[in-house]
Amino acid sequence: MPLLQTKADASAWGYGFLGATATGNFYQIQQLSPSAVSTVTFSSIPSTYKSLQVRFNLVTTSATFGELQFNSDTSTANYAMHYLSGNGSAASAGGTASGTNGYIKMFQNASVTTYPSVGIIDIIDYANASKNKTVKTLVGANNNTATGSIEINSGVWLSTSAITSLTFLVGAGTYTGTITLYGVS
Amino acid sequence: MATATYTPIATQTLGSVAASITFSSIPGTYTDLRLVLTGTTSLGDGIEIQFNGDTATNYSFVSLSGNGTTASSGNSSSQTSIRINTQAITGVTYADFNAFDVFSYAGSTNKTLLATAVSDQNGSGGLDLTVGLWRSTAAITSIKLLMLSASYFNTGTIATLWGI
Numbered sequence: 001m002p003l004l005q006t007k008a009d010a011s012a013w014g015y016g017f018l019g020a021t022a023t024g025n026f027y028q029i030q031q032l033s034p035s036a037v038s039t040v041t042f043s044s045i046p047s048t049y050k051s052l053q054v055r056f057n058l059v060t061t062s063a064t065f066g067e068l069q070f071n072s073d074t075s076t077a078n079y080a081m082h083y084l085s086g087n088g089s090a091a092s093a094g095g096t097a098s099g100t101n102g103y104i105k106m107f108q109n110a111s112v113t114t115y116p117s118v119g120i121i122d123i124i125d126y127a128n129a130s131k132n133k134t135v136k137t138l139v140g141a142n143n144n145t146a147t148g149s150i151e152i153n154s155g156v157w158l159s160t161s162a163i164t165s166l167t168f169l170v171g172a173g174t175y176t177g178t179i180t181l182y183g184v185s
Numbered sequence: 186m187a188t189a190t191y192t193p194i195a196t197q198t199l200g201s202v203a204a205s206i207t208f209s210s211i212p213g214t215y216t217d218l219r220l221v222l223t224g225t226t227s228l229g230d231g232i233e234i235q236f237n238g239d240t241a242t243n244y245s246f247v248s249l250s251g252n253g254t255t256a257s258s259g260n261s262s263s264q265t266s267i268r269i270n271t272q273a274i275t276g277v278t279y280a281d282f283n284a285f286d287v288f289s290y291a292g293s294t295n296k297t298l299l300a301t302a303v304s305d306q307n308g309s310g311g312l313d314l315t316v317g318l319w320r321s322t323a324a325i326t327s328i329k330l331l332m333l334s335a336s337y338f339n340t341g342t343i344a345t346l347w348g349i
């Protein structure tokens with residue numbers, strides 16, 4: 001197999017099993033450096049990409065969880081999610097149907113003040129105006145103790161609207177760090 | 186105007202067996218790093234990662250694993266490396282796939298990574314997700330992949346470092 005093909009395949013797996021990608025079709029749309037805030041929003045997201053990816057490295061002030069909302073929609077009727085997680089001692093799985101949270105819940109961290117929570121959020125076919133939007137997140141936090149969190153989550157936003165804004169919140173406290181939005185063409 | 190990224194920094198293809206693979210002089214010009222390793226190992230051992238030549242007990246990790254039968258989670262603190270791919274396979278027939286995402290590697294926070302490791306041997310094997318921590322605020326300028334005990338990476342193993 002040619003080396004170039006191997007690299008391209010590796011890249012595709014790296015995006016979490018999205019379609020094959022190679023250098024030149026992964027674009028940084030916007031990078032934010034939040035400091036002691038509880039929410040940031042990427043707005044006016046162009047519809048010119050096939051998928052979006054968000055990557056974050058954030059230190060929180062509280063043991064908390066991350067939340068994701070689209071187009072400023074806070075309705076509990078429109079979000080559902082499932083998770084598969086490990087906390088350092090046991091694996092677990094669960095989920096919430098619509099009517100519970102007005103957001104897609106992401107990382108649950110116990111790492112505060114010093115150690116970052118990190119994650120990769122893939123949003124597939126975000127500009128499609130005829131189907132609901134599905135999200136995959138791979139998130140984790142570690143604070144050099146027996147407690148930590150590694151999770152892979154799915155989420156759905158029950159809306160056929162194209163995603164034009166994305167809001168990232170935490171359940172408690174504030175966060176500081178880097179969060180970057182990428183477009184995959 | 187959006188900026189194209191996800192750039193290959195370096196690729197190493199092993200022409201002979203090796204106990205370790207090192208990427209050095211990593212530029213600090215990207216936000217994140219991604220290291221992808223595909224290949225086989227001699228003893229089916231786990232893969233370790235170290236940064237900047239640090240062999241002190243500054244590493245910890247939490248894993249989520251599935252082996253085809255059960256799911257489990259484990260942790261280790263104050264280790265000399267971050268270890269992934271506990272389901273690794275022995276031999277040259279079935280390649281492992283391992284990917285490390287290192288976030289804000291050139292920044293001043295402690296360094297956290299996410300790793301995905303997949304090994305499948307048509308009936309055995311499994312997969313691991315790992316979050317690892319290197320308790321250092323230094324910018325990462327080198328990455329070393331190594332194996333436990335006397336194990337080594339087989340010829341033909343490919344490692345590529347990407348900047349994002």
